[in-house]
Amino acid sequence: MSGALSHIRVLDLSRVLAGPWAGQIFGDLGAEVIKVERPGSGDDTRHWGPPYVKDAEGNDSREAAYFQSANRNKQSVTLDFTQPEGQRLVRELVQNCDVLLENFKVGGLAAYGLDYATLNAINPRLIYCSITGFGQNGPYAKRAGYDFMIQGLGGLMSLTGKPDGEEGAGPMKVGVALTDILTGLYATVGVLAALNQREQSGLGQHIDVALLDVQVACLANQAMNYLNTGVSPKRLGNAHPNIVPYQDFPSADGDFIIAVGNDGQFRKLCEVAGLPALADDPRFSSNKARVAHRAELIPLLRQATVFKTTAQWVSLLEQAGVPCGPINDLAQVFADPQVLARGLRIDMPNSLGSSTPQVASPLRLSETPVQYRNAPPLLGEHTEQVLSRHLGLSAEQITALRAAGVL
Structure with a gap:
């Protein structure tokens, strides 16, 4: 062909x-x-x-x-x-x-x-x-x-x-x-x-x-953030400038990623993490509020994530429909079942x-x-x-x- x-x-x-x-x-x-x-x-x-x-x-x-x-x-x-x-x-x-x-x-x-x-x-x-x-x-x-x-x-x-x-x-x-x-x-x-x-x-x-x-x-949303505000975005490590929580978190055996894209996913995350009250807290109940109160929310979540392994978190969050994943090195990438498939x-x-x-x-x-x-x-x-x-x-x-x- x-x-x-x-x-x-x-x-x-x-x-x-x-x-x-x-x-x-x-x-x-x-x-x-x-x-x-x-x-x-x-x-x-x-x-x-x-x-x-x-x-x-x-x-x-x-x-x-x-x-x-x-x-x-x-x-x-x-x-x-x-x-x-x-x-x-x-x-x-x-x-x-x-x-x-x-x-x-x-x-x-x-x-x-x-x-x-x-x-x-x-x-x-x-x-x-x-x-x-x-x-x-x-x-x-x-x-x-x-x-x-x-x-x-x-x-x-x-x-x-x-x-x-x-x-x-x-x-x-x-x-x-x-x-x-x-x-x-x-x-x-x-x-x-x-x-x-x-x-x-x-x-x-x-x-x-x-x-x-x-x-x-290819600065994409970051360029638009600047063009609409006149303020240059700052480095946030692995965090996202417009979405919270959307970054890495510590686990019992390393680190993993949580990528919450909407308020429904955030509520599910809070339930899995044993912190259901956070979803109704006015500081965190909407993405706009979570971005404004990022410094308060992230430590609360990090205190919870350290008690389970990365594999446990990925399994639980996937079942709940919360986007998440491990942070792989290249050996793990090329051994990943999806990559192999x-x-x-x-x-x-x-x-x-x-x-x-x-x-x-x-x-x-x-x-x-x-x-x-x-x-x-x-x-x-x-x-x-x-x-x-x-x-x-x-x-x-x-x-x-x-x-x-x-x-």
């Missing part, structure tokens, strides 16, 4: 995470994704280890686990487009591609004749997606942008971490490069929209996606003679399901295959290009 995007060819000039994440989504959905990498070194994340993928003998390879997270279902081609001959090869590939992904600095590809204006003249149907830290215009446009600094500059770190006055208080980044991931998702949405528009107009377009724009857009871990045979563990795509399409065709490629693994199939280069021509340092 063909993938939903099996008719699409993507030229992926991006590296690290945001662009490759988008490219992997296209690959999962069936698109042919050609990843262009620097000869000899490749994508920076190939070297961001340990840990590394194991080879057939169980030894560490040179393939970092980080690279494996965003590069399956791609073909790797080594090509030095700082050289004129390499630029020519990229332009020839572009003639037969639908999408180009790149995350170079603003104007960085123009020096090589690989900017949107040049490639649009070659292929007017090309959808050219530029991913940068700050976008194509504005006073920061030429700056490099990295997830960590964007989390700080874009406000996320001001909302993440323990409140001022508590031990360990201070701004904190999210434990994964979330802004990169979200930017990859927005880039994917933008390209899909442009592909749909091309069906009507016959023309491609340029897509400008910036990490900072994405980070600010959904098949969220997969293992793909690789070119090292071993297998590469992967996290499955969350996309479940009934008629055109995600296909796991190829593990993340070795550097330059498909160079000859791609150049001979798409550009008609002979073995002799490819050998000459290698000797010249182009491949």
Whole structure:
């Protein structure tokens, strides 16, 4: 069964995470994704280890686990487009591609004749997606942008971490490069929209996606809280600014989460916790009142939760219809019955003679399901295959290009 995007060819000039994440989504959905990498070194994340993928003998390879997270279902081609001959090869590939992904600095590809204006003249149907830290215009446009600094500059770190006055208080980044991931998702949405528009107009377009724009857009309710009050939200640790109780609580053997979303759930929580009077207390009977009296309510609940284990609380609250859950480490995540039932871990045979563990795509399409065709490629693994199939280069021509340092 063909993938939903099996008719699409993507030229992926991006590296690290945001662009490759988008490219992997296209690959999962069936698109042919050609990843262009620097000869000899490749994508920076190939070297961001340990840990590394194991080879057939169980030894560490040179393939970092980080690279494996965003590069399956791609073909790797080594090509030095700082050289004129390499630029020519990229332009020839572009003639037969639908999408180009790149995350170079603003104007960085123009020096090589690989900017949107040049490639649009070659292929007017090309959808050219530029991913940068700050976008194509504005006073920061030429700056490099990295997830960590964007989390700080874009406000996320001001909302993440323990409140001022508590031990360990201070701004904190999210434990994964979330802004990169979200930017990859927005880039994917933008390209899909442009592909749909091309069906009507016959023309491609340029897509400008910036990490900072994405980070600010994804402040969601916190941004609206500020815009409606003029007051910057403060760090609340694991608590929610608009809902109470919606945070972590201590149990007899650790911690767990209670996520009460309405007054009915709060009443059920109070009954299970043996504190039914709290539900009728005017300080706590509505969410608005609970937000105002958060500092009084939370200690009362915490005094009760420490007398049962996390498993006991989860069982009792689930039966009562109160949203709750444990706080798992990754070993517990991948052993969780629901995670196992959904098949969220997969293992793909690789070119090292071993297998590469992967996290499955969350996309479940009934008629055109995600296909796991190829593990993340070795550097330059498909160079000859791609150049001979798409550009008609002979073995002799490819050998000459290698000797010249182009491949």
